[in-house]
Amino acid sequence: MAATATREEIEQRVFKALEEFGAETDQIGPDAEFEAMDVDSLDLVELAQIVEDEYGVQLKGEDMEGVTTVRRAVDLVMSKLG
Amino acid sequence: MSRRAVITGVGAVTPLGVGARTLHERWTAGQSGIEDGYGRAGEFEPTEHLSTKEVRRSDRYTQLALAAAAEALADAGWDDAPPGDPERTACVIGTGIGGIGTLESQHIVLREQGAERISPLSIPLLMANAASGVVAMKYDLRGQSFGTVSACAAGAHAIGMAERLIRHGDADRVVTGGSEAAITPLAMAAFSRMDALSESGVSRPFDRRRDGFVMGEGAGILVLEEEGAARERGARILGHLRGYASTSDAHHLTAPDPTGRGAARAIELALGDAGVAPDEVIYVNAHGTSTPLNDRSETEAIKAALGEERAGQVPVSSTKSAIGHLLGAAGAVEAIATLLALRDRIAPPTLNYEEPDEGLDLDYVPNEARPLQNGAARAVGLCNAFGFGGHNAVLCLEAE
Numbered sequence: 001m002a003a004t005a006t007r008e009e010i011e012q013r014v015f016k017a018l019e020e021f022g023a024e025t026d027q028i029g030p031d032a033e034f035e036a037m038d039v040d041s042l043d044l045v046e047l048a049q050i051v052e053d054e055y056g057v058q059l060k061g062e063d064m065e066g067v068t069t070v071r072r073a074v075d076l077v078m079s080k081l082g
Numbered sequence: 083m084s085r086r087a088v089i090t091g092v093g094a095v096t097p098l099g100v101g102a103r104t105l106h107e108r109w110t111a112g113q114s115g116i117e118d119g120y121g122r123a124g125e126f127e128p129t130e131h132l133s134t135k136e137v138r139r140s141d142r143y144t145q146l147a148l149a150a151a152a153e154a155l156a157d158a159g160w161d162d163a164p165p166g167d168p169e170r171t172a173c174v175i176g177t178g179i180g181g182i183g184t185l186e187s188q189h190i191v192l193r194e195q196g197a198e199r200i201s202p203l204s205i206p207l208l209m210a211n212a213a214s215g216v217v218a219m220k221y222d223l224r225g226q227s228f229g230t231v232s233a234c235a236a237g238a239h240a241i242g243m244a245e246r247l248i249r250h251g252d253a254d255r256v257v258t259g260g261s262e263a264a265i266t267p268l269a270m271a272a273f274s275r276m277d278a279l280s281e282s283g284v285s286r287p288f289d290r291r292r293d294g295f296v297m298g299e300g301a302g303i304l305v306l307e308e309e310g311a312a313r314e315r316g317a318r319i320l321g322h323l324r325g326y327a328s329t330s331d332a333h334h335l336t337a338p339d340p341t342g343r344g345a346a347r348a349i350e351l352a353l354g355d356a357g358v359a360p361d362e363v364i365y366v367n368a369h370g371t372s373t374p375l376n377d378r379s380e381t382e383a384i385k386a387a388l389g390e391e392r393a394g395q396v397p398v399s400s401t402k403s404a405i406g407h408l409l410g411a412a413g414a415v416e417a418i419a420t421l422l423a424l425r426d427r428i429a430p431p432t433l434n435y436e437e438p439d440e441g442l443d444l445d446y447v448p449n450e451a452r453p454l455q456n457g458a459a460r461a462v463g464l465c466n467a468f469g470f471g472g473h474n475a476v477l478c479l480e481a482e
Contacts, residue, residue, distance in 0.1 A: 042202045
């Protein structure tokens with residue numbers, strides 16, 4: 001199941017998570033900064049849990065360092081799936 | 083001149099609905115917010131009051147506090163921030179248990195899915211100081227901010243502490259009150275196992291047939307301001323927090339001292355703090371839980387503190403007859419109910435009171451509201467709050 005996820009699917013899943021976190025829909029996009037969307041470290045821990053549930057990919061604290069945008073988060077998941 | 087605390091805004095979410103005046107009007111009209119043995123804040127829909135992010139990042143008890151705070155601050159004529167130095171603005175909000183709903187749901191996650199699946203929001207949601215922290219954050223209140231924890235006296239302790247912060251000069255204004263959301267499986271089972279909950283599901287304080295309290299939920303928030311600062315900004319003043327006192331029974335883990343001695347001392351000290359004589363008190367909002375023990379010892383306490391004669395003359399009623407027991411929110415919600423009753427010069431009723439109990443012979447204002455006798459210009463009343471652990475807190479309020 002994990003290896004079949006496409007980049008678009010993962011991106012859409014991250015968008016959906018951000019919406020659940022309370023980010024404004026019109027702010028959400030591939031290059032939107034988490035900080036600008038008021039998404040903080042607690043939200044990112046939840047995002048990591050979602051990613052693990054859905055794609056079987058474990059993201060640790062150090063993996064998330066420097067992950068400041070949706071694009072970088074999706075890159076990270078793709079590289080782990082790779 | 084000494085610094086005095088005035089009340090400039092109130093807000094409440096209770097089983098009688100959303101709004102402090104809704105509570106006052108419906109209780110005065112004899113309506114009950116208790117259904118099927120629960121006092122749920124059923125009219126409260128979090129998403130109508132809070133953003134998606136706020137809802138996600140708060141336990142229900144904090145959501146109730148946020149909604150009550152929004153009403154109280156608007157009532158006080160505040161915008162989204164204090165009308166003075168934020169660093170001189172404090173926030174003290176009590177709770178009996180805090181985010182027990184979060185604690186329970188996360189414990190299920192732990193058991194069923196493992197530690198890795200525990201929400202990183204668990205602690206910030208369940209902690210008993212979350213309401214004060216979140217309210218302070220939302221409105222930029224940068225002075226002292228903390229929660230008070232004293233079971234069913236917590237809301238009254240918070241308000242008393244707020245008054246002291248103003249009187250002592252530590253703050254010029256305080257957002258204060260109490261909040262609780264403990265209609266949860268564990269809390270219900272636990273209170274039930276100690277025989278504290280009503281089996282009949284009827285809250286009938288002081289009645290011979292009373293058989294325990296009915297669990298309620300909600301929040302009450304008040305805005306207290308230093309009188310001079312409030313008058314200077316042209317604030318509408320609802321009333322004064324004239325006095326406050328707190329004592330401990332040092333008697334039993336849960337049962338009140340049957341003589342009511344500790345509670346009586348709290349009432350006497352609150353009157354002394356306010357500089358008010360017993361015959362000036364025209365209304366007592368009782369703790370009145372509908373438990374066999376409280377209502378008897380509280381009756382004794384009122385008699386001891388006011389004197390048998392005066393105690394027999396003063397209307398004494400229990401808000402819990404209409405909304406159940408809001409635990410750590412009770413003292414705050416009932417302080418608001420007391421204030422609005424005094425303003426309207428009306429004693430709201432003790433509902434479901436039909437059969438007198440031996441020795442419980444005060445004027446409990448059975449079932450119908452009644453005008454308060456008020457020869458003097460000022461209307462002074464007492465609000466009692468007592469908690470498991472032997473905590474007694476009493477507020478003396480005066481309406482404008």
